[in-house]
Amino acid sequence: AQKVTQAQTEISVVEKEDVTLDCVYETRDTTYYLFWYKQPPSGELVFLIRRNSFDEQNEISGRYSWNFQKSTSSFNFTITASQVVDSAVYFCALLNSGYSTLTFGKGTMLLVSP
Amino acid sequence: EPEVTQTPSHQVTQMGQEVILRCVPISNHLYFYWYRQILGQKVEFLVSFYNNEISEKSEIFDDQFSVERPDGSNFTLKIRSTKLEDSAMYFCASSEAQGGGGTDTQYFGPGTRLTVL
Numbered sequence: 001a002q003k004v005t006q007a008q009t010e011i012s013v014v015e016k017e018d019v020t021l022d023c024v025y026e027t028r029d030t031t032y033y034l035f036w037y038k039q040p041p042s043g044e045l046v047f048l049i050r051r052n053s054f055d056e057q058n059e060i061s062g063r064y065s066w067n068f069q070k071s072t073s074s075f076n077f078t079i080t081a082s083q084v085v086d087s088a089v090y091f092c093a094l095l096n097s098g099y100s101t102l103t104f105g106k107g108t109m110l111l112v113s114p
Numbered sequence: 115e116p117e118v119t120q121t122p123s124h125q126v127t128q129m130g131q132e133v134i135l136r137c138v139p140i141s142n143h144l145y146f147y148w149y150r151q152i153l154g155q156k157v158e159f160l161v162s163f164y165n166n167e168i169s170e171k172s173e174i175f176d177d178q179f180s181v182e183r184p185d186g187s188n189f190t191l192k193i194r195s196t197k198l199e200d201s202a203m204y205f206c207a208s209s210e211a212q213g214g215g216g217t218d219t220q221y222f223g224p225g226t227r228l229t230v231l
Contacts, residue, residue, distance in 0.1 A: 037222070042224075044225060045222035047220075047221055097217055099217075100145060100209075100217070102157075
């Protein structure tokens with residue numbers, strides 16, 4: 001069975017601070033895919049990134065970066081120089097090869113104040 | 115940029131009534147999904163649909179739920195007799211399914227908030 005744990009329920013930072021959102025996953029499969037989605041206050045789910053289990057290269061996209069470590073089953077997300085518009089709930093999700101279902105974590109609510 | 119659309123954005127219904135939630139997936143996508151999110155909780159998988167049939171379904175997706183692709187563009191979720199606990203945000207998603215697989219990135223619609231009174 002697969003599981004995604006986001007231990008941080010809520011994080012509050014002041015604008016321009018860096019913040020890291022943790023994600024730990026469990027799966028027995030050797031081939032799997034990890035995702036981050038953003039849910040702003042308006043409610044939609046916005047795709048941010050996808051990584052497959054064979055690609056441990058870290059990725060940077062503007063102020064966003066992701067650190068994938070298979071040894072610790074973690075896929076952490078860092079926002080550099082946070083902005084008020086980053087305020088949202090962030091979900092980490094897991095997809096096992098051969099299945100079509102996304103397993104989501106409970107989400108981390110990020111509040112960025114001016 | 116292509117996107118998944120859902121209607122209505124908010125549906126209010128009485129317990130026991132039937133509701134149909136509608137989705138228009140991204141046009142070249144072949145895999146379709148429904149998820150739900152009870153207020154303040156995590157997003158839960160309901161069902162996936164490929165090649166005009168259900169591919170996978172969760173324990174939540176019982177006999178009161180059904181899905182249909184009535185034409186070439188729409189994908190619907192029907193709840194036959196709504197219960198109070200069906201109140202949630204319902205998300206439709208779609209993915210490309212290159213080669214028939216369901217492991218492509220799923221893109222989500224804006225959701226339909228269902229309120230059962």
